[in-house]
Amino acid sequence: MILLAGGTGHLGVALTELLSARGNRVRVLSRDPSRARVQRPGVELVAGDVRVASSLESALVGVDTVISAVTGFGPRGSGPRQVDLQGNQRLIAAAAAAGVEHFVLVSIHGASPDHPMELYRAKFMAEESLRRSSLEWTIVRPTPFMELWAGIVGDSLIRSGVATVFGRGENPINFVSVRDVARFIELALTDRRLRGRILEIGGPENVTLRTVVEVVAASAGRQPKARHIPARALRLGAALLRPFRPDLAGLIQASVRMDSANMRFDVARLTAEHPQIHLSRLEEVAVRRQQDASAAV
Numbered sequence: 001m002i003l004l005a006g007g008t009g010h011l012g013v014a015l016t017e018l019l020s021a022r023g024n025r026v027r028v029l030s031r032d033p034s035r036a037r038v039q040r041p042g043v044e045l046v047a048g049d050v051r052v053a054s055s056l057e058s059a060l061v062g063v064d065t066v067i068s069a070v071t072g073f074g075p076r077g078s079g080p081r082q083v084d085l086q087g088n089q090r091l092i093a094a095a096a097a098a099g100v101e102h103f104v105l106v107s108i109h110g111a112s113p114d115h116p117m118e119l120y121r122a123k124f125m126a127e128e129s130l131r132r133s134s135l136e137w138t139i140v141r142p143t144p145f146m147e148l149w150a151g152i153v154g155d156s157l158i159r160s161g162v163a164t165v166f167g168r169g170e171n172p173i174n175f176v177s178v179r180d181v182a183r184f185i186e187l188a189l190t191d192r193r194l195r196g197r198i199l200e201i202g203g204p205e206n207v208t209l210r211t212v213v214e215v216v217a218a219s220a221g222r223q224p225k226a227r228h229i230p231a232r233a234l235r236l237g238a239a240l241l242r243p244f245r246p247d248l249a250g251l252i253q254a255s256v257r258m259d260s261a262n263m264r265f266d267v268a269r270l271t272a273e274h275p276q277i278h279l280s281r282l283e284e285v286a287v288r289r290q291q292d293a294s295a296a297v
């Protein structure tokens with residue numbers, strides 16, 4: 001049995017679908033199981049919160065593999081310290097106590113102890129806790145998710161006819177599809193050579209947010225119109241919001257970094273090592289997004 005914490009998120013839904021389609025038994029841990037979007041044979045839902053140690057014990061009964069795809073980063077999230085660091089540490093300790101064999105931690109590309117963003121520091125410290133534990137482990141570090149950013153751009157474009165872009169949108173960024181990240185995680189479950197390894201995962205291209213607008217607009221049959229929020233306004237907004245809405249301030253800080261920091265990824269090593277895993281291009285993800293939207297109507 002696989003316990004998947006974070007199975008209701010962007011990556012978690014794709015991962016639950018893939019793992020259950022391949023015949024695995026998956027138990028999805030969620031603070032509110034009624035919100036879970038995947039209902040498939042072999043998928044169980046269990047209530048639990050990584051901030052509450054007592055809620056994890058029963059979720060781990062009969063589990064041999066834990067995958068943690070939780071995050072407290074984002075709108076109304078409880079914050080990286082509470083979830084990505086302390087929540088993961090709690091889950092790692094509970095998994096070790098329950099005799100779990102293998103723990104897969106979803107971290108982030110660029111995780112480091114001295115990163116300017118709390119999220120990346122929290123992920124790094126959670127990685128260290130896992131590496132020091134008695135568990136067998138695999139750490140995956142993906143770049144930003146294509147589906148999430150195509151959604152942010154696409155939703156504003158469809159709603160108002162104008163996409164919102166944070167900053168100039170000219171910085172090359174590596175995005176990866178959640179479907180592809182899910183395939184690497186599935187591989188980590190079966191290929192023992194990936195135990196004790198940190199897998200850096202990225203997509204096949206580095207693209208600007210301006211390109212994301214163009215590609216998403218083309219797939220939706222819209223004009224690629226964009227409204228840019230200047231970086232100075234974003235910095236001011238983050239500073240003003242930090243005392244009241246640290247969740248939104250963190251998001252704005254992330255968007256400023258995406259507009260200016262080095263966000264490229266060289267995919268050569270990943271594709272040389274794992275040529276069997278197809279890495280989706282932005283066009284493919286935009287078309288899939290459009291097909292899903294049409295099917296939902």
Ligand SMILES: NC(=O)c1ccc[n+]([C@@H]2O[C@H](COP(=O)([O-])OP(=O)(O)OC[C@H]3O[C@@H](n4cnc5c(N)ncnc54)[C@H](OP(=O)(O)O)[C@@H]3O)[C@@H](O)[C@H]2O)c1
Pocket residue numbers: 005006007008009010011012029030031032035048049050051068069070071072073074078083087106107108109141142143144145148
């Ligand atoms: N998004 C990106 O671009 C990106 C890039 C690199 C790495 N990552 C990492 O990839 C993983 C998945 O990201 P995502 O974007 O798919 O996440 P997401 O959509 O924001 O979903 C967050 C997940 O975390 C769970 N969660 C939050 N707080 C929790 C708590 N206290 N206890 C239990 N579960 C909790 C949520 O479950 P419930 O709400 O159902 O409780 C939800 O399933 C995360 O570890 C993230 O840091 C994301």
